[in-house]
Amino acid sequence: xxxxxxxxxxxxxxxxxxxxxxxxxxxxxxxxxxxxxxxxxxxxxxxxxxxxxxxxxxxxxxxxxxxxxxxxxxxxxxxxxxxxxxxxxxxxxxxxxxxxxxxxxxxxxxxxxxxxxxxxxxxxxxxxxxxxxxxxxxxxxxxxxxxxxxxxxxxxxxxxxxxxxxxxxxxxxxxxxxxxxxxxxxxxxxxxxxxxxxxxxxxxxxxxxxxxxxxxxxxxxxxxxxxxxxxxxxxxxxxxxxxxxxxxxxxxxx
Amino acid sequence: xxxxxxxxxxxxxxxxxxxxxxxxxxxxxxxxxxxxxxxxxxxxxxxxxxxxxxxxxxxxxxxxxxxxxxxxxxxxxxxxxxxxxxxxxxxxxxxxxxxxxxxxxxxxxxxxxxxxxxxxxxxxxxxxxxxxxxxxxxxxxxxxxxxxxxxxxxxxxxxxxxxxxxxxxxxxxxxxxxxxxxxxxxxxxxxxxxxxxxxxxxxxxxxxxxxxxxxxxxxxxxxxxxxxxxxxxxxxxxxxxxxxxxxxxxxxxxxxxxxxxxxxxxxxxxxxxxxxxxxxxxxxxxxxxxxxxxxxxxxxxxxxxxxxxxxxxxxxxxxxxxxxxxxxxxxxxxxxxxxxxxxxxxxxxxxxxxxxxxxxxxxxxxxxxxxxxxxxxxxxxxxxxxxxxxxxxxxxxxxxxxxxxxxxxxxxxxxxxxxxxxxxxxxxxxxxxxxxxxxxxxxxxxxxxxxxxxxxxxxxxxxxxxxxxxxxxxxxxxxx
Ligand SMILES: Nc1ncnc2c1ncn2[C@@H]1O[C@H](COP(=O)(O)OP(=O)(O)OP(=O)(O)O)[C@@H](O)[C@H]1O
Ligand SMILES: [Mg+2]
Numbered sequence: 167x168x169x170x171x172x173x174x175x176x177x178x179x180x181x182x183x184x185x186x187x188x189x190x191x192x193x194x195x196x197x198x199x200x201x202x203x204x205x206x207x208x209x210x211x212x213x214x215x216x217x218x219x220x221x222x223x224x225x226x227x228x229x230x231x232x233x234x235x236x237x238x239x240x241x242x243x244x245x246x247x248x249x250x251x252x253x254x255x256x257x258x259x260x261x262x263x264x265x266x267x268x269x270x271x272x273x274x275x276x277x278x279x280x281x282x283x284x285x286x287x288x289x290x291x292x293x294x295x296x297x298x299x300x301x302x303x304x305x306x307x308x309x310x311x312x313x314x315x316x317x318x319x320x321x322x323x324x325x326x327x328x329x330x331x332x333x334x335x336x337x338x339x340x341x342x343x344x345x346x347x348x349x350x351x352x353x354x355x356x357x358x359x360x361x362x363x364x365x366x367x368x369x370x371x372x373x374x375x376x377x378x379x380x381x382x383x384x385x386x387x388x389x390x391x392x393x394x395x396x397x398x399x400x401x402x403x404x405x406x407x408x409x410x411x412x413x414x415x416x417x418x419x420x
Numbered sequence: 421x422x423x424x425x426x427x428x429x430x431x432x433x434x435x436x437x438x439x440x441x442x443x444x445x446x447x448x449x450x451x452x453x454x455x456x457x458x459x460x461x462x463x464x465x466x467x468x469x470x471x472x473x474x475x476x477x478x479x480x481x482x483x484x485x486x487x488x489x490x491x492x493x494x495x496x497x498x499x500x501x502x503x504x505x506x507x508x509x510x511x512x513x514x515x516x517x518x519x520x521x522x523x524x525x526x527x528x529x530x531x532x533x534x535x536x537x538x539x540x541x542x543x544x545x546x547x548x549x550x551x552x553x554x555x556x557x558x559x560x561x562x563x564x565x566x567x568x569x570x571x572x573x574x575x576x577x578x579x580x581x582x583x584x585x586x587x588x589x590x591x592x593x594x595x596x597x598x599x600x601x602x603x604x605x606x607x608x609x610x611x612x613x614x615x616x617x618x619x620x621x622x623x624x625x626x627x628x629x630x631x632x633x634x635x636x637x638x639x640x641x642x643x644x645x646x647x648x649x650x651x652x653x654x655x656x657x658x659x660x661x662x663x664x665x666x667x668x669x670x671x672x673x674x675x676x677x678x679x680x681x682x683x684x685x686x687x688x689x690x691x692x693x694x695x696x697x698x699x700x701x702x703x704x705x706x707x708x709x710x711x712x713x714x715x716x717x718x719x720x721x722x723x724x725x726x727x728x729x730x731x732x733x734x735x736x737x738x739x740x741x742x743x744x745x746x747x748x749x750x751x752x753x754x755x756x757x758x759x760x761x762x763x764x765x766x767x768x769x770x771x772x773x774x775x776x777x778x779x780x781x782x783x784x785x786x787x788x789x790x791x792x793x794x795x796x797x798x799x800x801x802x803x804x805x806x807x808x809x810x811x812x813x814x815x816x817x818x819x820x821x822x823x824x825x826x827x828x829x830x831x832x833x834x835x836x837x838x839x840x841x842x843x844x845x846x847x848x849x850x851x852x853x854x855x856x857x858x859x860x861x862x863x864x865x866x867x868x869x870x871x872x873x874x875x876x877x878x879x880x881x882x883x884x885x886x887x888x889x890x891x892x893x894x895x896x897x898x899x900x
Contacts, residue, residue, distance in 0.1 A: 243893075243896050246896075247893050247896070250781070252780075252781055252891075252892045252893045252895075252896075253891070253892070253893055272786065273785065276780065276783055276784070276785045276786070276892075277783070278783075279780075279781060279782065279783040279892070280782070280783020280784070281783070283783075285781050285782060285895070287778070287781075287895060287896065289774070291774060291775070291778040291781075291895055293425075293775055293778075294432065295428040295429050295431075295432030295433070296424075296425065296428050300424060300425075300428070303421060304421065304425070304779065304782065304784075305782050305783070307421040307422075307784065307788070308782070308783040308784050308785060308788065309783070313421075316421075352782065353782070356783075364896055
């Protein structure tokens with residue numbers, strides 16, 4: 167049983183193959199998804215320095231749905247960059263599933279992002295000249311998946327977000343909610359360890375927002391670890407755990 | 421994925437693709453045309469030189485020009501009181517034909533031919549003597565009571581200088597005569613000429629009054645094989661007619677006679693004006709030039725390349741235009757096209773900061789993104805290159821359709837001081853009409869493809885370098 171839970175936490179959940187499976191009770195994990203110790207991030211620009219993160223200690227077990235809130239400029243996006251291997255901290259260590267990412271070089275970071283991290287952005291960040299299907303395949307390109315498998319996995323990911331009939335549409339031909347679904351499919355196709363989202367509903371109206379949050383909740387119930395930044399308390403309330411970050415300091419919210 | 425992304429980007433960003441491709445097309449088209457034209461001009465120059473110096477002449481040796489000595493004023497006619505016959509109307513009919521070295525064509529000791537032949541790297545050498553035959557034909561006023569000598573210095577380069585004075589009238593007619601060595605065979609001015617009729621000069625013609633005529637001259641003078649031509653008051657038998665290598669090209673001289681006869685009749689015993697040299701190996705010509713200069717310090721040694729600069733006329737104007745204006749223009753347009761490609765590629769990368777940041781954020785390696793950017797600009801430039809090839813081909817076809825005719829005159833001597841009475845320039849060289857033909861060579865196509873690849877790669881590498889420097893966190897930017 168413990169063996170099974172460990173396996174589940176460290177292997178990639180497959181929301182594509184098994185959407186909407188029963189929620190799993192998160193077990194106490196020997197290896198958390200993230201463990202941050204004494205993380206500092208200082209941006210230096212000419213003579214001005216910004217202390218974006220201050221001695222952040224944080225553990226996020228696998229399988230959690232975490233919402234991060236905080237005032238603007240508080241360091242939410244910076245924290246997400248540390249988690250998502252987009253950047254290295256100025257000091258401290260970041261462990262992802264037992265591997266320290268804070269000391270890795272650019273190539274290794276890129277490999278981790280390609281394999282383990284799914285990223286969803288506020289502005290969807292789809293490539294405007296590519297169709298939905300092709301945009302999803304872009305997430306598989308760096309993994310060296312063969313073309314045939316790439317196409318079928320992308321199609322399955324699109325189907326799992328309910329867009330199988332929009333595969334050949336360009337982003338400009340899709341609504342905001344549909345574009346964000348394509349972006350989520352792109353993040354899911356690689357079967358990541360964790361899904362990181364920076365304001366995924368920031369550009370959407372309420373109904374579409376609930377749609378997307380419902381989709382993310384479903385993925386979480388299927389076992390995916392999800393960490394999302396949001397300004398929206400209605401979204402944050404649906405998370406399993408809420409963090410606040412102000413002036414670079416992280417605190418647990420009630 | 422790479423190919424599909426590239427294709428989508430190019431078709432999705434048609435305007436940028438069109439601008440870069442058009443600029444490249446114009447530049448490369450221009451480069452092709454200029455290149456082809458200059459090849460055509462070079463061919464024309466080589467053709468003009470061939471008609472003057474003969475095929476296979478690598479080096480010529482001439483006398484180093486020096487200012488004409490006082491009193492050296494070209495051929496002179498001197499008529500003594502005993503010359504001519506009384507016409508009975510107070511004038512004296514005179515007809516005289518004289519052979520002399522042409523102005524600006526200095527002579528030197530024929531021993532130089534032996535010296536040249538003895539040098540290493542010389543395969544063949546032949547000396548020639550460039551002469552001008554002047555014919556004076558007409559009536560002079562009778563000397564009457566005044567004893568003495570009438571003198572008429574000829575002043576016209578070509579044709580007839582008709583003059584009439586005090587009841588006398590006369591024609592001065594000149595044509596060029598070249599003494600050639602019948603032994604020399606394959607090197608020299610006759611080597612390039614094609615025999616049209618009769619035979620060419622042979623070693624056995626030495627000492628005989630045998631002449632070979634340039635076909636253009638023979639036509640204007642209505643002379644044929646077997647006819648007689650008067651040179652230096654001697655009757656020469658026309659043994660053959662030759663034509664220049666080009667269809668319109670004249671040969672180096674109007675008439676050719678055996679060298680020894682030419683030397684004797686012009687009072688230039690043991691002298692030549694040019695030695696034609698063929699090198700044993702065509703890639704050691706500059707070495708040969710040095711060797712010959714050392715062996716003959718008193719003479720001027722010219723290679724074909726040196727001689728090319730002696731070609732004048734509209735051909736040389738064209739050559740100057742193509743090599744200066746054409747080269748600069750195509751270089752400038754090429755630079756503009758490259759700059760445009762680079763700027764547009766870089767600005768495209770800036771515009772796509774979030775796109776490339778996103779690709780990095782989802783795991784794309786730097787190398788893949790650089791390859792993408794470079795691939796896009798390379799394809800844009802190659803499209804331009806292909807279009808440029810078409811532009812260039814169209815330009816070449818246009819040039820060849822018009823096939824402008826250029827004149828080229830090359831002086832067989834290093835130019836001596838020009839002028840003198842009547843501006844008589846040495847006309848041992850030939851005036852050739854050369855049809856400019858711009859050839860399309862594989863080299864020209866390679867230049868086009870090479871320029872396109874170079875431009876595309878340059879822009880791509882610079883743009884890619886910029887894209888590589890983007891942080892993956894750029895994906896989180898709120899502005900696109
Ligand atoms: N690349 C950078 N260079 C310099 N300063 C930066 C950089 N990125 C972020 N900052 C600064 O770090 C601080 C935290 O920025 P961050 O983007 O993490 O805030 P945020 O909480 O995401 O804000 P928002 O809610 O507006 O997105 C801000 O003061 C910001 O100006
Ligand atoms: Mg932010």
